Amino acid sequence: MTTSDAFSHRARVLDALARKPGLPLSALSSETGLPEGELVSLLPDGMATPAPPEAFEAVWNSLLEWEKATFLAITPGAVLEVPGPLPAGTWGHGMFNLHDPATPLGGHLLVERLGAIWFLSKPHMGKESHSVQFYTRDGQAMFAVYVGRGNDRELLPEVKARFIALRARYESASERPLIVYSSRTGNTRRVAEAILALCPAASDLFSVETAPSPAGRPFVAVGFWVDRGLPDALSQAYLERLQGQRVGLFATLGAQPNSDHARHCMEHARQALEAKGNAVVCQFMCQGRVDPSLASAMWKHHPPTPERLARLREAERHPDEWDLQAAQDAFRAQLAGTPAAADVPAAMPAPATPIV
Numbered sequence: 001m002t003t004s005d006a007f008s009h010r011a012r013v014l015d016a017l018a019r020k021p022g023l024p025l026s027a028l029s030s031e032t033g034l035p036e037g038e039l040v041s042l043l044p045d046g047m048a049t050p051a052p053p054e055a056f057e058a059v060w061n062s063l064l065e066w067e068k069a070t071f072l073a074i075t076p077g078a079v080l081e082v083p084g085p086l087p088a089g090t091w092g093h094g095m096f097n098l099h100d101p102a103t104p105l106g107g108h109l110l111v112e113r114l115g116a117i118w119f120l121s122k123p124h125m126g127k128e129s130h131s132v133q134f135y136t137r138d139g140q141a142m143f144a145v146y147v148g149r150g151n152d153r154e155l156l157p158e159v160k161a162r163f164i165a166l167r168a169r170y171e172s173a174s175e176r177p178l179i180v181y182s183s184r185t186g187n188t189r190r191v192a193e194a195i196l197a198l199c200p201a202a203s204d205l206f207s208v209e210t211a212p213s214p215a216g217r218p219f220v221a222v223g224f225w226v227d228r229g230l231p232d233a234l235s236q237a238y239l240e241r242l243q244g245q246r247v248g249l250f251a252t253l254g255a256q257p258n259s260d261h262a263r264h265c266m267e268h269a270r271q272a273l274e275a276k277g278n279a280v281v282c283q284f285m286c287q288g289r290v291d292p293s294l295a296s297a298m299w300k301h302h303p304p305t306p307e308r309l310a311r312l313r314e315a316e317r318h319p320d321e322w323d324l325q326a327a328q329d330a331f332r333a334q335l336a337g338t339p340a341a342a343d344v345p346a347a348m349p350a351p352a353t354p355i356v
């Protein structure tokens with residue numbers, strides 16, 4: 001996706017909504033060609049409020065208080081709706097397992113795939129509707145929970161009030177630092193998670209595909225992977241959305257982070273941000289393993305030489321514990337409020353030789 005795509009995406013969503021305001025998100029997704037998790041972040045203000053995936057258990061436990069909800073899951077061949085109260089869940093085998101004979105819903109939620117939770121208040125077929133939507137990291141719909149309706153098809157007022165109260169807890173999240181990462185094979189995500197670990201209770205982590213608007217956040221950390229010498233396209237599009245903000249940058253790449261190649265890439269991102277009045281207050285780069293199945297795409301632009309292959313072997317081990325610690329050191333002052341070398345990019349002990 002290019003930067004201008006990001007703007008045309010928003011225009012496409014707003015145009016489709018203006019023509020058909022009652023369109024469900026699944027239909028809006030087909031109409032615009034955008035994954036639901038991306039288009040929900042482009043809806044008009046007030047329609048959608050994000051919560052980070054780490055909030056899953058707290059959100060689910062709040063939903064247990066709803067006297068009646070409708071659990072909805074859409075598969076390629078069915079729209080499954082289960083009305084009733086929701087069951088409590090327990091963790092096991094990496095899943096959130098639902099089993100309560102007193103409720104109609106049972107099964108297993110693959111929460112490790114969760115990328116974002118959104119509180120959605122968008123009319124459905126001409127009727128007021130409120131729901132909590134759950135998306136994978138790449139923006140695919142997992143399932144949703146709707147405020148229940150009475151026999152007259154109207155929303156149950158107590159349940160609606162609980163929805164509004166729950167959403168309000170996350171509306172104030174706009175005052176929290178935001179961490180957004182783009183990651184194809186997981187390296188940059190690991191760095192993002194290390195940065196989040198500095199203050200997991202007070203900042204939000206999202207993959208770029210499901211990230212909310214950065215507007216109004218006191219600090220935004222954006223992580224990218226280096227693609228042919230530049231920040232990857234998804235993160236560049238996200239960086240374009242920042243204006244007049246305090247920003248931290250982090251990145252992973254196959255080359256060494258103190259190489260000219262790495263510096264040039266980081267400088268590209270920094271200059272684009274500063275041109276829009278942002279202040280880049282901290283930054284960090286480290287090597288990241290190049291997935292062998294993707295390396296051939298890289299060799300198209302930079303054929304393998306013995307030196308490049310050696311650097312790839314070095315990248316195999318990264319990000320390692322040292323990298324994650326150094327990333328935390330670079331961001332600590334911004335996120336944990338303790339003094340650190342926040343303005344100094346972490347330097348690796350390796351010699352400065354680019355991979356490409």
Ligand SMILES: Cc1cc2nc3c(=O)[nH]c(=O)nc-3n(C[C@H](O)[C@H](O)[C@H](O)COP(=O)(O)O)c2cc1C
Pocket residue numbers: 182183184185186187188189224225226227228229230252253254255256287288289290291294295297298355356
């Ligand atoms: C198509 C492709 C292009 C890449 N281009 C570069 C590059 O120009 N310079 C570089 O140092 N690393 C390059 N890499 C390596 C990745 O930036 C590196 O493996 C990164 O850690 C991947 O991060 P991720 O796991 O978060 O997706 C490239 C990798 C791929 C697959």
